[in-house]
Amino acid sequence: MEFDFLSPVETDLIIDLKRLSSQHLSNKVVFHTQEDFPDISKVSIAIIGVPDHRGNNQDSREIDLSLIRLELYHLFPGNWSHTIADLGDILPGNSPEDTYFALQKVVSKLMKNKVIPIIIGGSQDLTYALYRGYDDLEQMVNLVSIDSKFDLSKQEGTALADSYLSKIIIEEPNNLFNYSNVGYQTYYNSQEEIDLIEKLYFDAYRLGEVCNNIAISEPVFRDADLVSLDLTSVKSSDSGNFTNFQPNGFNGKEICALARYAGISDKVSCLGIFNHQGSKQETALIAQVIWYFIEGIHYRSNEYPFGSKDNYIKYTVPNEEEDVVFYKSDKTERWWIEIPFFTNSNNKLKKNTLLPCAQEDYLAACNQELPERWWKAQRKSTI
Helix, strand or coil: CHHHHEECCCHHHHHHHHCCCCCCHHHHEEECCCCCCCCHHHCCEEEEEECCCHHHCCCCCCCCHHHHHHHHHCCCCCCCCCCEEEEEEECCCCCHHHHHHHHHHHHHHHHHCCCEEEEEECCCCHHHHHHHCCHHHCCCEEEEEECCCCCCCCCCCCCHHHCHHHHHHHCCCCCEEEEEEEEECHHHCCHHHHHHHHHCCCEEEEHHHHHHCHHHHHHHHHCCCEEEEEHHHECHHHHCCCCCCCCCCECHHHHHHHHHHHHHCCCCCEEEEECCCCCHHHHHHHHHHHHHHHHHHCCCCCCCCCCCHHHEEEEEECCCCCCEEEEEECCCCCEEEECCCCCCCCHHHCCCCEEEECHHHHHHHHCCCCCHHHHHHHHHHCC
16 A cells, blocks of 8 residues: 555656666666566665655755666666665655655555665655654654754744754654754854754764764764755755755765765665755766665674674773773674663663764773763763
8 A cells, every 4th residue: 555655667767777788777676667566575775756845845846856867777786685676756745744644654664674765855854754654663763864954943934844853853753862963064053953952962063073084973874763865965066056055065975975874874774865956966966875875785784783792892991980881893893882771761762772983982981081972872861
């Protein structure tokens, strides 16, 4: 029933793609056609278009997602083993809420079947529908947004795409455990919004911080379930987006690196890419972002929370207040820090005993400097 919301990939596009060589990505993908729907039980990754831009107050705007597909499937895959399916599009409903409902149901069904959805939007308020897709999974959700804004606006008449995070925080059931923003630009966010992020113990990394050392974002993605990418976080000189000009932002290389971090995370189960403005340059960039995300998936190591602590080296750092425990993987040399959740009886949180971190956090702890994310996570566990 859920997949009835999906319309097939255009026949003419499939015909064009089938003319490519057997080495191209197009020949490694199973397509939803007029005659056939992919067997979901044999699929690991699903690509879905949602061309609904009404969240940006653009009712009549149409973006041709077939151009993104053309760019993507002209690329060559890596040494990939997972099966990829293109399930077509969820067309805009009579209202944005109709689109949310359809997207939520499709995404939930896919994740229940261990399929990772890659959503090509559409306005970023569709992130709300992706978040609601976790409702039936009965788990808390860590959301990471690559965005220059927090999208917490409360002003009357604000577009849904600029206020979707408020909707996520306020509405029940509230399954949001943590929100992290990667790449915010201070002048796009009010001081009230910045203070609220701090008050809720959420994580936020300024654009300059991430560009100066992009590796600091890797632990953030390692702890994420849902990743939402706003393409306006990329500067216009790299994206070709001059409709909504962005003088500053990530460059093409950096945004692809972030996509790979998201893909390589063992926890990330859904990616949304939003606010495509239709430029040829941005079309090519989206294709490469998706490529790097899929590449990352194929290099997942299935460590925590899926592995055993037996494969880690344990480090205990004495501290004035309490000892701080770190774990280092002997497989990937990645680090985690233990968060004591003993004060909280909520069963949903019991699996979150280890928080991804960097080696620099361990070295700082050795100097009696506790990581800020550790402090925030511990405070959050007692709420």
